[in-house]
Amino acid sequence: MTSWLQIAATRLVAWRWALLAVAAVLSIAAWPASRRVEFDRSIENMFPAEAPILAPYARLKRVFGGNEVVLAVYEDAHLLDPSAEGIRRVAEVSKRLQAIPGVQGVLSLDRPLGELIVDPKSKVAAALRNIFSGYTHSRDGRVVSVACMLDDEKSAPVPRRETIDRLRAAMDSLPHGMIAGEPVMVVDGFRYVEEDGRRLGVWSTILLAATIVLLFRSLRWVLIPIAVVQMTLLLTRAALVWSGLRLSMVSSMLTAIVTVVGVATVVHVIVRFRESREKGDSAPEAIARCGVLLAAPIMWACSTDAIGFLSLKQARVGPVQDFGVMMAIGSLLVLLATPLLIPGLALWGKRDLDPRRVWGESFLDRQLRASARWVEHFPGRVVMISLAPAVLLASGAWRLDVETDFTKNFRAGSPIVKSYDFIETHLGGAGVWDIVLPAEEKITWKYLQKVNILEQRLREEVVVQDAQGDQRPGLTKVLSLADGVIAGAPLDLASVPSSTIRNGMISAGLAGMRSRMPVFMHALYSEDPAQPGRYYFRIMLRSRERQPSAAKRAVIEQVQKISREEFPQAEVTGFFVLLTHLIDSMIQDQWRTFGIATLGIFLMMFVAMRSPMLALLSLVPNALPIIVVMGLMGWLHLKINMGAAMIAAVSMGLAVDSSVHYVAAFRRARAQGLRTAEAIGVVQQSVGRAMIFSTLALIVGFSVLCTSNFVPTIYFGVLVSLSMLGGLAGNLMLLPALLRLTVRDRPAPDEPPAAS
Numbered sequence: 126m127t128s129w130l131q132i133a134a135t136r137l138v139a140w141r142w143a144l145l146a147v148a149a150v151l152s153i154a155a156w157p158a159s160r161r162v163e164f165d166r167s168i169e170n171m172f173p174a175e176a177p178i179l180a181p182y183a184r185l186k187r188v189f190g191g192n193e194v195v196l197a198v199y200e201d202a203h204l205l206d207p208s209a210e211g212i213r214r215v216a217e218v219s220k221r222l223q224a225i226p227g228v229q230g231v232l233s234l235d236r237p238l239g240e241l242i243v244d245p246k247s248k249v250a251a252a253l254r255n256i257f258s259g260y261t262h263s264r265d266g267r268v269v270s271v272a273c274m275l276d277d278e279k280s281a282p283v284p285r286r287e288t289i290d291r292l293r294a295a296m297d298s299l300p301h302g303m304i305a306g307e308p309v310m311v312v313d314g315f316r317y318v319e320e321d322g323r324r325l326g327v328w329s330t331i332l333l334a335a336t337i338v339l340l341f342r343s344l345r346w347v348l349i350p351i352a353v354v355q356m357t358l359l360l361t362r363a364a365l366v367w368s369g370l371r372l373s374m375v376s377s378m379l380t381a382i383v384t385v386v387g388v389a390t391v392v393h394v395i396v397r398f399r400e401s402r403e404k405g406d407s408a409p410e411a412i413a414r415c416g417v418l419l420a421a422p423i424m425w426a427c428s429t430d431a432i433g434f435l436s437l438k439q440a441r442v443g444p445v446q447d448f449g450v451m452m453a454i455g456s457l458l459v460l461l462a463t464p465l466l467i468p469g470l471a472l473w474g475k476r477d478l479d480p481r482r483v484w485g486e487s488f489l490d491r492q493l494r495a496s497a498r499w500v501e502h503f504p505g506r507v508v509m510i511s512l513a514p515a516v517l518l519a520s521g522a523w524r525l526d527v528e529t530d531f532t533k534n535f536r537a538g539s540p541i542v543k544s545y546d547f548i549e550t551h552l553g554g555a556g557v558w559d560i561v562l563p564a565e566e567k568i569t570w571k572y573l574q575k576v577n578i579l580e581q582r583l584r585e586e587v588v589v590q591d592a593q594g595d596q597r598p599g600l601t602k603v604l605s606l607a608d609g610v611i612a613g614a615p616l617d618l619a620s621v622p623s624s625t626i627r628n629g630m631i632s633a634g635l636a637g638m639r640s641r642m643p644v645f646m647h648a649l650y651s652e653d654p655a656q657p658g659r660y661y662f663r664i665m666l667r668s669r670e671r672q673p674s675a676a677k678r679a680v681i682e683q684v685q686k687i688s689r690e691e692f693p694q695a696e697v698t699g700f701f702v703l704l705t706h707l708i709d710s711m712i713q714d715q716w717r718t719f720g721i722a723t724l725g726i727f728l729m730m731f732v733a734m735r736s737p738m739l740a741l742l743s744l745v746p747n748a749l750p751i752i753v754v755m756g757l758m759g760w761l762h763l764k765i766n767m768g769a770a771m772i773a774a775v776s777m778g779l780a781v782d783s784s785v786h787y788v789a790a791f792r793r794a795r796a797q798g799l800r801t802a803e804a805i806g807v808v809q810q811s812v813g814r815a816m817i818f819s820t821l822a823l824i825v826g827f828s829v830l831c832t833s834n835f836v837p838t839i840y841f842g843v844l845v846s847l848s849m850l851g852g853l854a855g856n857l858m859l860l861p862a863l864l865r866l867t868v869r870d871r872p873a874p875d876e877p878p879a880a881s
Contacts, residue, residue: 130416130417130420130421131413131417133416133420134412134413134414134415134416134417134420135413137412137413137416137464137468138409138412138413138416138468138472140468141468141469141472142469144464144465144466144468144469145465145466145469145470147465148356148462148465148466148469151356151360151465152356152359152360154363155359155360155362155363156359156363158362158363158366158367159358159359159360159362159363159366161366162362162365162366162371162372163371163372164315164318164319164371164372164373165371165372165373165447167278168307168311168700168703168704169182169183171373171442171443171444171703171707172441172442172443172703172706172707176441178698178702178703178706181561181696181697181698182698182699182702182703184561184653184661184696184698185559185561185663185696185698185699186277187653187654187655188561188651188652188653188654188661189647189648189649189651189661189663190229190276190277190647190648190651193274193275193278193306193307193308193700194272194273194274194275194306194308194557194665195272195273195275195289195292195304195305195306195308195309196270196271196272196273196304196305196306196548196552196555196557197218197222197270197271197272197273197292197295197296197302197303197304198268198269198270198271198296198301198302198303198304198305198544198547198548198551198552199218199268199269199296199299199300199301199302199303200267200268200269200299200300200301201214201215201267201268201269201300202267204234204243204262204266204267204268204269205243205254205262205266206243207243207244207245209240209243211243211269212234212235212239212240212242212243213235213240215233215234215235215269215271216233216235216239218233218269218271218295218299219231219233219235219236219271221295222271222273222292222295223273225273225288225291225292225295226281226282226283226287226288226291227275227276227281227282227283227285227287227288227291228273228274228275228276228288228292229274229275229276229644229648230273230274230642230643230644230645230647230648231271231272231273231274231644232260232261232271232272232274232642232645233261233269233271233272234254234257234261234262234269236641236642236645237253237257237609237613237638237641237642238250238253238613242254249612249613249614249615252612252613253609253612253613255612256604256608256609256612257604259552259553259601259602259667260272260552260602260604260665260667263551263552267551268551268552270548270552273292274644274645274648275288275308285308285312286312286315286316289304289308289309289312289313292304293309293540301547303540303543303544303547304544305541305544305545305547305548305555306555306557306700307531307556307557307700307701307704308700309541309544310531310532310535310541313535313539313540313541314534314535314835317535317833317834317835318372318835318838320834321833321834321835321838322372322379322380324832325378325380325381325829325830325832325833325838326358326380326381326384328829328832329380329381329384329385329826329829330351330354330384332825332826332828332829333350333384333385333388333822333825333826334347334351336821336822336825337350337388337392337395337822339483340392340483340818340821341395341399341480341481341483342480342481342482342483343477343479343480343481344477345470345471345476345477345478346391346395346480348470349391349466349467349470349471350387350388350391350392352466352470353387353388353390353391353459353462353463353466353467354383354384354387354388356462356465356466357383357387357455357458357459357461357462358379358380358383358384358455360458360461360462361379361383361451361454361455361458364454364458365451365454370447370450370451371447372447372451373443373444373447373448378448378830378838378841378842379448379451379452379455381826381827381829381830381842382452382455383452383455383459384826385822385823385826385827386427386430386455386456386459386779387459387462388819388822388823388826389779389782389819389820389822389823390423390426390427390459390463390819391463391467392815392818392819392822393419393422393423393786393812393815393819394415394419394463394467395480395818396811396814396815396818397411397414397415397418397419397811397815398411398412398415398471398480399479399480399481399482400811401414401415402479408471408472408478408479409472412467412468412471412472416464418790418793419786421733421789422785422786422789422790423460423463424460425729425730425733425785425789426781426782426785426786427456427457427459427460428456428457428460428729429726429729429730429778429781429782429785430452430453430456430778430779430782431452431453431456431457431778432453432722432725432726432729432778433722433725433726433774433775433776433777433778433779433781434448434449434450434451434452434453434456434774434775434778435449435450435453435725436449436718436719436721436722436725436774436778437449437450437452437718437771437774437775438450439714439717439718439721440714440717440718440770440771441713441714442707442714442767442770444767445714445767445770445771448771449718449771449774452775456778489814489817490810493809493810493813493814493857494806494809494810496809496813496857496858496861497802497805497806497809497810497861499858500802500805500858500861500862500865501802501805501806501865504861504862504863504865504866505862505866507858507859507862508859508862508863508866511746511749511855511858511859511862512749515749515750515752515753518753518756518757518760519749519752519753519755519756520756521755521756521757521758521759521760521761522752522755522756522758522759523759524759524760524762525755525758525759525764525765526673526674526762526764526765527674527764527765527766528674528764528765528766530670530671530672530673531670531704532545532670532671533764533766533836534766534767534835534836534837535834535835535836536834536836539834545670545671546671549669549670549671552601552667553601553602553667553669554600554601554602554667554668554669554670555667555669555670555671556667556668556669556670556677556700556701557665557666557667557699557700557701558666558667558668558697558698558699558700558701558702559663559664559665559666559697559698559699560579560663560664560666560684560688560695560696560697561661561662561663561695561696561697561698562576562579562661562662562663562664562688562692562694562695563659563660563661563662563692563694564650564660564661564662565660566652566658566660567632568606568610568631568632568635568650568662569628569631570618570624570627570628570631572662573607573610573611573618573631575691575692576605576607576662576664577607577608577611578691579664579687579688579691579692580603580605580607580608580664582687582691583600583603583664583666583684583687583688584598584600584603586683586687587599587600587680587683587684587687588683589672589676589679589680590676599668599676599679599680599683599684600666600667600668600680600684601667601668601669602665602666602667603664603665603666603667604664604665604666604667605649605662605663605664605665606635606638606646606649606650606662606663609634609638610631610634610635610638613634613637613638614630614631614634615630616630618630618631648663649662649663649665650662650663666684666699666701668680668701670701674705677701677705678705681697681701681702681705684697685697714770715755715765715769715770715771715773715774716773718771718773718774719751719773719774719777721774722773722774722777722778723744723748723777726744726777726778726781727740727741727744728740730743730744730781730784730785733785733789734788734792738867739788739792742788742860742863742864742867743781743784743785743788743860744781744784745855745859745860745863746784746852746854746855746856746859746860746863747776747777747780747781747783747784747852747855747856748777749851749855749859750776750780750847750848750850750851750852750854750855751772751773751776751777751780751848751851751852753851754772754776754844754847754848754851755773758844766836766837766840767837768836768837768838768839768840768841768842768844769837769840769841769844771841772840772841772844772845772848775841775845776844776845776848776849776852779823779845779849779852780848780849780852780856781852782819783812783816783819783820783852783853783856784856784860786812786815786816787808787812787813787816787856787860787861788860788864790807790808790811790812791804791805791808791864794807794808795868800870801864801865801868801869801870802865802870805861805864805865808861809857809861813857816853816856816857817853817857820849820850820852820853823846823849824846824849824850827841827842827843827845827846827849828842828846829842830842830843831843
């Protein structure tokens with residue numbers, strides 16, 4: 126196998142110009158497709174296609190022509206003045222908003238009665254104002270809310286982002302004008318993701334280039350990893366287009382992660398190339414030697430990266446699944462770009478051929494020798510010092526909770542967070558969701574009474590506990606067509622003795638509402654276009670978005686229970702429900718994907734090393750820091766979001782790369798006849814040095830993620846960096862100590878280099 130690797134490495138050097146030509150052809154071929162990568166902004170695609178929660182949501186959209194609502198809010202101290210000055214402004218604003226492409230219709234305080242709605246003498250006006258308070262206006266009458274019902278995104282005349290931007294622009298000219306709602310949150314989330322993707326890609330490249338310059342003082346060896354990364358990104362993006370994958374809400378990390386994986390791989394080549402050159406090898410000989418020493422470790426390292434990312438495919442959150450597939454493709458394409466580019470670029474010309482030592486690297490030499498001596502003389506103590514505090518800290522992982530306040534995915538000063546704060550303060554709740562009930566073609570008093578009973582139960586019986594332990598209503602608004610018909614009737618419908626007259630009044634009221642608010646009527650009561658003759662009735666709910674996950678789950682469960690007691694076929698759905706279920710699965714997803722990644726990496730390491738003991742030892746120093754980081758999150762009461770939910774599996778795949786290189790070099794040293802302690806000393810100086818440099822590059826690259834506007838991206842960057850730092854310490858101290866304790870101090874037989 127060694128001779129085969131030597132032949133292959135020699136041919137890579139000999140064919141370097143042809144390989145560069147192949148790389149150029151592949152890059153040129155991938156360029157057009159790489160420019161066509163699209164974002165998938167659909168909330169349905171955040172769930173598996175077979176998820177039961179999607180069926181009611183699909184019915185809601187199909188029957189009522191789209192279900193997404195944006196709340197356009199502004200302040201007007203004269204809203205309810207009898208002069209009707211404020212209500213005329215509402216009508217003007219509503220007209221302007223409804224004219225925006227993508228807005229199907231609006232519900233505002235002026236719609237039911239026009240200017241009569243502020244008549245202080247009208248009982249009907251007073252009843253309607255009371256019903257719509259908290260939805261079209263605040264209870265104190267100083268804040269206006271116009272509910273904008275959006276077209277279904279697939280049939281809208283313009284992209285959803287354009288609709289949201291124009292709504293925001295229209296409200297910016299009004300006092301405290303702002304918009305909120307789940308559609309705004311999703312659009313802004315993707316806006317930040319796209320902006321982050323561009324910015325993070327540029328800055329991660331700049332920072333990593335600066336890091337390599339500091340470490341190796343060579344412009345050539347700065348350009349080589351950048352070339353590897355850029356080719357990998359081109360091919361990855363093209364592969365996404367060719368395979369039909371689209372970017373998702375966590376995809377802003379794609380460029381940054383491909384960058385750090387590619388750079389970390391090249392760093393090992395740089396260190397080995399420099400060592401060979403210092404021993405007197407020519408440049409072609411040094412590159413060939415790098416191929417012999419690093420071909421197998423790089424292959425297994427990129428493969429373990431891919432396993433870690435592919436484990437995310439078992440998550441139940443669609444964007445996390447897609448991200449895992451994308452990054453697995455990127456990891457494997459690093460494996461393709463490396464041999465195509467490095468031989469030719471490293472040997473092109475004579476200028477700046479050799480990477481140089483970093484200033485003060487002699488201090489690093491001394492520290493690495495000292496760590497090897499510690500491991501040689503006190504291996505048991507090193508293991509105990511590593512494991513004891515780690516176990517204590519890791520116990521906090523049982524205290525982890527999820528973050529279901531979706532606004533916490535954005536920085537505190539962002540427009541979406543400010544608007545949610547304002548709406549939650551003045552209008553009660555910004556979480557919009559629905560109950561869908563089966564209905565008859567003709568609405569009767571009997572049916573409205575049954576709906577009214579359900580609504581009263583929802584208002585009175587759905588409760589949550591606040592921070593002080595007191596119970597408060599779980600729903601801030603319950604509104605349906607029944608409320609408008611009953612409140613708008615000229616007489617008390619319950620007191621009308623004749624059912625014929627009563628139902629006639631209901632029909633007249635519905636006809637009047639249909640003429641004044643056709644979109645509102647269609648959005649609350651409609652026929653299923655897929656099943657002619659089947660009608661559905663909609664109750665619109667509002668609740669607080671900014672509340673703990675347990676409170677959200679409790680509210681949803683209570684609404685489902687009460688609704689099905691009154692209407693056995695009732696379905697509870699909407700953005701609020703979907704987002705709560707989406708994030709609520711994250712803790713289970715995290716441990717499941719971590720377990721799958723760990724098992725998959727163990728099996729791969731076993732194949733690579735042909736030793737279950739070495740495979741197990743390679744996992745320990747990498748799994749332990751990840752569990753410690755998750756435990757610290759639990760002790761510090763930091764909640765799991767989409768970014769944090771991915772770090773366990775991803776960190777496992779990335780951190781174990783160092784173990785692959787370490788154990789491969791250790792086995793090679795043992796095969797050459799070195800004793801265990803001697804082999805550890807040699808590996809500390811070679812692979813240990815490369816591990817430090819590559820981990821430093823990884824942490825610098827991931828630090829760019831901390832500048833993101835999307836909080837899950839920040840969490841991901843910080844937590845992966847901490848896990849990688851812990852993995853470095855584990856691979857420099859704990860792994861060699863475990864090897865010292867478990868590997869017998871006798872010469873090892875020659876072993877196939879393929880396993881190294």
